[in-house]
Amino acid sequence: MKIATWNINSLNVRLPQLLDWLQTNPVDAIGLQELKLTDEKFPFMELEAAGYQAVCHGQKTYNGVAIVSRHPVSDVVRNIPGLDDEQARVIAATLETPQGPVRLINCYFVNGQAPDSDKFVYKLRWLAALEAFVKSEMAQHSKLVLVGDFNVAPEDRDSFDPEGLRGTIHHTPQERAHFQALLDLGLTDAFRMFEQPEKSFSWWDYRMLGFQKNRGLRIDHILVSDAIKAQTTACTIDRAPRKNKQPSDHAPVVVTFG
DNA sequence: ATGACGGTGTGGCACCGA
Numbered sequence: 001m002k003i004a005t006w007n008i009n010s011l012n013v014r015l016p017q018l019l020d021w022l023q024t025n026p027v028d029a030i031g032l033q034e035l036k037l038t039d040e041k042f043p044f045m046e047l048e049a050a051g052y053q054a055v056c057h058g059q060k061t062y063n064g065v066a067i068v069s070r071h072p073v074s075d076v077v078r079n080i081p082g083l084d085d086e087q088a089r090v091i092a093a094t095l096e097t098p099q100g101p102v103r104l105i106n107c108y109f110v111n112g113q114a115p116d117s118d119k120f121v122y123k124l125r126w127l128a129a130l131e132a133f134v135k136s137e138m139a140q141h142s143k144l145v146l147v148g149d150f151n152v153a154p155e156d157r158d159s160f161d162p163e164g165l166r167g168t169i170h171h172t173p174q175e176r177a178h179f180q181a182l183l184d185l186g187l188t189d190a191f192r193m194f195e196q197p198e199k200s201f202s203w204w205d206y207r208m209l210g211f212q213k214n215r216g217l218r219i220d221h222i223l224v225s226d227a228i229k230a231q232t233t234a235c236t237i238d239r240a241p242r243k244n245k246q247p248s249d250h251a252p253v254v255v256t257f258g
Numbered sequence: 259a260t261g262a263c264g265g266t267g268t269g270g271c272a273c274c275g276a
Contacts, residue, residue: 009275010265034275036265061266062274111276151276170276203276206263217276249264249276 001097001258003104004030005147005220006241007203007250011035011064015043017244022050025238027254028070029095031106031147035064042066059088065108065148072096083129090130092137099258102228103141105134107148112169120169123151127178135185144225146187149203149250151219154179154189158218160199170217187223190235190255202237203250211242222255231257 004027008014011032022030035042039058047054047068056066057078065088067073073093080090092105107130112123138144152175156162165171183189191200201216210216224232234256242251 013265034265111274113274113276149276168276205276208262210263219276246264 001099001102002027002254002256003102003145003147003222004252004254005033005106005149005222006030006252007033007108007149007220007248009034009036009248009250011037011043011066012041013246014248015046017241017247019046019050021238021241021252022052025252025254026051026070028097029104030068030252031091031104032066032068033064033106033108033149034062035059035066036061037064055091055093057088057091063088063108065089065091065106067091067093067104067106069093069095069104080126080129080133082132083126085126089126090133094141101141101143103137103144105137105144105146105148107146107150109149109151111151112175114169115167115172115174124174124178127175127181131178131181131185134182134187138185138187138225142225142227144187145228145255146182146223147253148221149219150179150221152176152179153217153219154221157198158201160201160215160217170219182223186226188226188229190222190224190229190232191218191237191253193229193232194235200237202253204242206249220250220253222253224255224257228257233257
């Protein structure tokens with residue numbers, strides 16, 4: 001089984017690249033973030049032709065998430081129950097795989113802009129609500145995978161300039177404490193289960209030749225429950241699509257298990 | 259200190275992302 005996550009920064013623009021990527025990387029399911037389109041404009045037909053079905057929680061201009069899967073999906077949840085949130089950032093579903101059900105939670109975490117901003121307050125409130133949601137989901141599903149654009153660089157080694165960016169957005173102790181709180185629920189950062197190249201990142205700024213200089217952050221993550229962890233054999237970042245013409249600023253992350 | 263790049267909207271630039 002392979003599950004991926006990719007912030008594609010507009011599905012309208014990136015659909016051809018997504019279809020290309022799925023052809024060379026036939027994952028069982030992928031969580032997409034930043035669709036930037038409404039459900040009516042979601043490309044169900046094109047994905048179906050590629051062998052995938054999808055459930056989505058779209059929104060105009062900003063946000064928007066989807067789960068695209070080769071397997072049937074059930075029990076779809078959109079947004080965090082109990083959180084009054086007008087932004088479409090969460091979709092969860094159960095993948096009905098031949099090896100049994102796998103719960104997949106796909107999130108586009110709040111950016112937060114700057115630690116002294118209202119958006120940062122929203123980010124922390126959103127993170128606390130997410131933790132409660134994931135906790136309740138874990139109580140119901142032993143095989144659970146939490147994927148998405150977390151907008152948190154968990155450790156110094158996840159940033160191209162940990163000293164210079166200390167205390168700035170993605171790097172604050174508060175954000176890192178929330179990431180740890182998710183791990184404390186019984187989840188494991190699949191990427192760090194394995195030896196990885198130095199300076200492994202999943203996002204690079206479009207500006208200032210960020211990708212060419214590898215000035216990036218590792219902010220896209222795959223967290224797995226213990227039942228999945230025991231079966232996990234690999235987790236990689238695929239930098240190839242970042243070299244495409246008109247790339248997303250994020251690269252896909254893929255976990256292999258079972 | 260600022261802007262740099264890219265996507266979106268009903269635009270003639272502003273806003274947002276990270």
